[in-house]
Amino acid sequence: MPRKILIADDDVQMVNALRTLLENVGFVVTVTHHSKEVVELTRRERPDLILLDVLFAGMPGPDGFEISRKIAKDAELRTTPVIILSGVKRVIASDFAVEPDPEWLPVAAFLDKPVRPDQLLKEIERLLSDRSHS
């Protein structure tokens, strides 16, 4: 059974690039460009993994950090691993370390854009195999 990945990013080109790569290596990909749909989509689609952007331009809604915290608190969804994929690391004022944190940033991994395909796939594989073992 193909594994399902949810991509949430306001950048259409990025989403397309990711989708091309992931579908080609055999994932089923669901996408959204709107941050407020992410939790709802997760509940409905039950993806095996979520690739999440931090800053969603234009429309109102929660940012990637908030979404990750919501998911982490949700009893049904909390086991779904989240990879933050963002260029935000160098943009936001660096007065704190942007690293996964159980309280503040309850995500499985934090990847900096731009990311290389092999790097991303390696991370996804690691998280998915962790999950299937558990």
Place this chain on the structure above:
Amino acid sequence: MRLLTKFVLTTVAIFLMLAVVLSTVSTLWINQNTIRDAQHRVEVAIRWAREAFNQKNRDAHQVLAVVAQNELLRDFLDNPRDPKLTAAVQEKFNNFRLQHHMDLLNIISADGTVLLRTRPPFNRGDDMSDNPFIRHALLTGKSIEGTIVIGRSALVREGESLLERAVDATGEPNGMFTGTAVPVMRGGKLIGIISSGILINGNNDFIDTVRDAVSYGDYYKGRSVGTATIFMGDKRIATNVVGNKAGRATGTAAATDVADMVLLRGEAWSGRAWVVDAWYLSYYEPIRDPDNNIIGMLYVGELEQKYRDIRFKAVASVVSVIFVAMLFSIAMFILIAHSILEPVRKLRDATARLIKGERSARVTEQFGGEMGDLTRSFNNMADDIEKHTAEIERKQRELGALNNELEMTNRNYIDMLGFISHELKNPLASAVLSLHTVKDGYLGELNDKQKRGLESVAESLDYFKELIRSYLDLSKLEKGDYVINRRNTALKREVIDPAIQGLTEEIRRQHMTLDIGVHDETMVDADPDLLRIVYDNLIGNAVKYGREGGAIRLREKVRDGRRVFTVYNEGAGIPREKMDMLFKKFSRIYSQDTAGKRGSGLGLYACREIVRKHGGEVWAESEPGKWVEFSFEIG
């Protein structure tokens, strides 16, 4: 001290000094003058006294010269034994004697025998040729006048009353007479002598006449100003000096030193003398008899007290005049100084106000002279200052506005830089992802040509990525509000390891060796994110410009007690002449060895900005063609 006080004190001191000097000089002058004056007066007085003394004799002499021509006298001298003639002469000449206040009036024969005494008890018949006057007149046939002393027996012969007077006055049985002897001549032949005398002993009338010639009987504070005394030997025989026992001080003796000088040595004595009970400015001179023997002294004195008082009054009035004048001058000076200093004070106040920033401070009062010039200059200066200050403030405001504008422009530029870079990041990220998806064969195998083509695209995108990263760093650094967040940072784990993460593949590809000589436990007080930019850039440069197969070494060292961190690589290095521009914004060091390798020109600039924000410095050393080492220390 205030200027006025200083002025006044100085002036008072000078004036007082002047006053003291003037007073001293005038006092000395007055002293000398009054003393000289007094001395002079005494010398004059003694002359007057002598004149007065001698005048008596001269008067007697003239009278006797006339009497000597008297026929009755001549008749009597021709017939001295004629009782009628004797009685007539006796009566006439006795009246004459009394009329002229003579004590004696004797008629003597040509052989020196007393033919007739006009004074009771009219003794006669004795020889008088041993009397100096008579002897002289007999010998020379000429008149003589002078003073003589005669002894007791001679006194008795003249009359007991005279002896009594002499003894009463002085306790001495001798008498001092001043008198005259005039020869009576007929046909060139001396036929007799007529002789008169005044007994000086106890003769108040006589001495008062002498004294009156000196001072006219003035009294000063109960004492006679002028005094005269006649001494017989050293005994006062006639004086108007009042003795201790409220009578005339006859019978007392002169001071020994005076007696010695005048009586023994025959010289005059002048000076201060203590006479009975007061100081007198005195003059003593000897009295001589016709044989030139010193027989006594004539003294005159002026009461010193009077001169002293005069002198004191003179000094007092001069000194008080001086002091009053000085006080008046000081008062005047203070007033003048006050009025001179008034503009100075106004100037001072105005200056103080001006300094405090009250720009309208002026001296409003009008003054004349130099002070007026000064205050006008001050006002002009203040006008200028006010004008210039206003001008400066206007310029400052303009500059401030301009500066704000510039800052805004710069801020806009930086914001724009950050915005654009950020906006470029997203498409770049997807491009990189897509490129590698294709290149790495996820979308199907590629042939070698296709791969090489995509490799070159990948290189371009790497450069693109580096540029964007540099611009983002720069925009963050140049925002003034950027705060550095220093904390205790594990240098290797938090800074160096993440920095080399993205470079390991390139290092391997270039066969370089990376030697990290920084200990795991090394801690620095720094902003880890900023410090990572530094290491990103320095290691990135080392990889980019380092020799293929060369070594890259990261070290921590201690130099002069400070920790220094270095990044060293083997390679082309940096020509000495390019060193200076190494850390400048947008500077790129081109050389043959680095041809084809492009940087943003911002990396080292960012390094220096970050290190300096930490209070440190970054520098580079190189041996061109061999190695380069970047070092930095943070404060």
